[in-house]
Amino acid sequence: MAIESISLFNPSQINPVSSTPKMSSAEAQENFGDFLKSAIDSVNESQKASDVATEKLIRGEDIELHEVMIASQKASITLNATLEIRNKVIEAYQEIMRMPV
Amino acid sequence: MSIFHGMNTTASALTTQRLRMDVISSNMANVDTTRAKLVDGEWQAYRRKTVTLQPLEGKFSNFLNVARGSGGKGNVGNGVKVTQVKEDTETPFKLVYDPTHIDANEDGYVEMPNVDPLREMVNLISATRSYEANVTVFNANKAMLSKALEIGK
Numbered sequence: 001m002a003i004e005s006i007s008l009f010n011p012s013q014i015n016p017v018s019s020t021p022k023m024s025s026a027e028a029q030e031n032f033g034d035f036l037k038s039a040i041d042s043v044n045e046s047q048k049a050s051d052v053a054t055e056k057l058i059r060g061e062d063i064e065l066h067e068v069m070i071a072s073q074k075a076s077i078t079l080n081a082t083l084e085i086r087n088k089v090i091e092a093y094q095e096i097m098r099m100p101v
Numbered sequence: 102m103s104i105f106h107g108m109n110t111t112a113s114a115l116t117t118q119r120l121r122m123d124v125i126s127s128n129m130a131n132v133d134t135t136r137a138k139l140v141d142g143e144w145q146a147y148r149r150k151t152v153t154l155q156p157l158e159g160k161f162s163n164f165l166n167v168a169r170g171s172g173g174k175g176n177v178g179n180g181v182k183v184t185q186v187k188e189d190t191e192t193p194f195k196l197v198y199d200p201t202h203i204d205a206n207e208d209g210y211v212e213m214p215n216v217d218p219l220r221e222m223v224n225l226i227s228a229t230r231s232y233e234a235n236v237t238v239f240n241a242n243k244a245m246l247s248k249a250l251e252i253g254k
Contacts, residue, residue: 077250
């Protein structure tokens with residue numbers, strides 16, 4: 001039977017600070033922008049899915065009513081999550097702007 | 102396994118219960134149908150249909166996770182699906198004496214479908230309640246996610 005070491009982690013697991021890549025502020029902004037864009041895209045995706053389902057239903061195509069409802073609820077939840085994140089970001093921004101200089 | 106896993110599972114259950122409802126509707130609608138199938142030149146009465154359910158297995162990665170015994174998440178299941186809609190060949194047709202019927206045999210008996218309205222009603226209640234229960238699960242799921250959005254408010 002193998003005996004496990006007592007320590008929870010070994011020092012090699014800890015990344016030395018110097019190994020984190022340095023990034024210019026422009027790059028960081030670009031990365032953040034990309035991340036935000038992809039996040040909003042995925043939210044938009046669920047909104048579109050909900051729209052498609054609703055249209056299918058009103059056209060009388062083969063789709064169950066609960067599928068439409070579930071699609072719309074998913075869209076609503078993802079949108080609410082996005083709003084929550086937006087509120088947090090704006091809150092942080094305003095907090096910074098309120099700083100007395 | 103996204104945050105909507107539970108919702109997808111519930112959706113599969115709702116679809117299944119809807120299908121059960123459709124099958125029960127068909128059984129009830131055909132309670133007097135004597136000409137469902139033409140077998141060797143003779144009309145056969147409608148046979149009641151039943152639904153066979155099976156858990157939804159999902160993707161290969163789930164099987165792999167279960168086999169490895171790793172991560173309880175692979176074990177949570179993915180919902181339910183209908184494997185087949187089978188005809189009930191066990192229950193015999195009901196013989197009704199009606200010599201004026203067009204499908205009566207020489208002795209004046211007609212083979213009526215093996216649909217028992219009482220049994221169908223019980224199944225109907227079961228399907229309806231099951232559907233309601235799954236809607237409740239869905240709403241609880243949604244309430245949980247909405248509550249999570251309130252964290253830090």
